[in-house]
Amino acid sequence: MGGVAWTEEEDHLLKKCIQQYGEGKWHRVPLLAGLNRCRKSCRLRWLNYLRPNIKRGNFAEEEVEMIVKLHKLLGNRWSLIAGRLPGRTANDVKNYWNCHLSKKLNAMEGEDRSQATKNVEVIRPQARNIGTSSSMKRRRGIQGESSSPIESDLLAQQEISGMSSTMSFDADGQSHHNMLESQLENNIYSCLEHQDIVGELPMDFRFEGGVEEIINAGEGSSGQWDWDDLLLDMDLYKDFATN
DNA sequence: AACTTATCCAACCGCCGCTAC
DNA sequence: AGTAGCGGCGGTTGGATAAGT
Numbered sequence: 001m002g003g004v005a006w007t008e009e010e011d012h013l014l015k016k017c018i019q020q021y022g023e024g025k026w027h028r029v030p031l032l033a034g035l036n037r038c039r040k041s042c043r044l045r046w047l048n049y050l051r052p053n054i055k056r057g058n059f060a061e062e063e064v065e066m067i068v069k070l071h072k073l074l075g076n077r078w079s080l081i082a083g084r085l086p087g088r089t090a091n092d093v094k095n096y097w098n099c100h101l102s103k104k105l106n107a108m109e110g111e112d113r114s115q116a117t118k119n120v121e122v123i124r125p126q127a128r129n130i131g132t133s134s135s136m137k138r139r140r141g142i143q144g145e146s147s148s149p150i151e152s153d154l155l156a157q158q159e160i161s162g163m164s165s166t167m168s169f170d171a172d173g174q175s176h177h178n179m180l181e182s183q184l185e186n187n188i189y190s191c192l193e194h195q196d197i198v199g200e201l202p203m204d205f206r207f208e209g210g211v212e213e214i215i216n217a218g219e220g221s222s223g224q225w226d227w228d229d230l231l232l233d234m235d236l237y238k239d240f241a242t243n
Numbered sequence: 244a245a246c247t248t249a250t251c252c253a254a255c256c257g258c259c260g261c262t263a264c
Numbered sequence: 265a266g267t268a269g270c271g272g273c274g275g276t277t278g279g280a281t282a283a284g285t
Binding site: 245246247248249250251252253254255256257258259260261262263264 | 266267268269270271272273274275276277278279280281282283284285
Binding site: 003005024025026027039040043076077078079090094098 | 269270271272273274275277278279
């Protein structure tokens with residue numbers, strides 16, 4: 001393996017420790033469990049292997065389709081992709097992509113490219129280009145370097161990120177709810193119009209948890225909601241609705 | 244059967260943002 | 265403001281195994 005393989009005994013100790021003390025506080029886990037492993041190894045072993053309800057074995061056809069769609073939307077953000085696939089870990093998804101899908105898709109893209117001389121490709125804006133200031137920063141140097149966005153797309157990113165980074169929620173009570181909700185919807189739709197997404201969106205679209213959840217989430221310390229999730233939900237909804 | 248090459252995937256590494264001090 | 269420590273993430277490594285010659 002890439003490092004020293006875990007023994008059954010180590011697995012048992014780690015499981016026992018997590019059951020007793022719960023997840024989190026990984027820096028204490030090696031000591032509490034009596035393991036000669038670093039905090040990161042413990043966390044990874046738990047998340048990728050020992051955690052309950054982890055699905056093992058081959059990926060189903062629907063899962064593969066989902067991965068391809070999500071990867072189009074999110075790029076190499078494996079934890080977000082895995083979050084939409086119950087029982088699958090980010091590492092599983094990443095490995096599957098690297099071993100199976102990337103080659104397959106590259107081959108397909110190669111075929112497409114040979115026909116592309118006649119067809120003008122319409123580049124649909126990607127949800128991953130929009131985010132809160134924090135999530136934009138988090139992705140710095142990850143997605144941006146691996147892809148080669150066209151110039152106009154970059155300009156659109158700058159516009160949108162400016163808008164979304166100023167969009168924060170400071171709801172301090174029910175009295176603000178309606179105002180915030182309509183303001184939120186306006187902001188969402190005006191942002192999405194920039195990305196040419198909303199025009200195709202069915203009127204009955206609802207993302208997970210509804211607008212209420214976004215406003216509640218905004219009451220936390222950061223006061224900002226993750227745009228990626230919203231846009232991903234919208235894109236997925238639209239994608240599945242049209243297929 | 245013996246050897247080489249390709250593939251898979253668990254584990255590690257380095258970086259990042261956040262938080263507390 | 266600076267810094268140390270933390271959790272979390274994506275990229276990479278390398279040993280095990282399968283497939284090919």
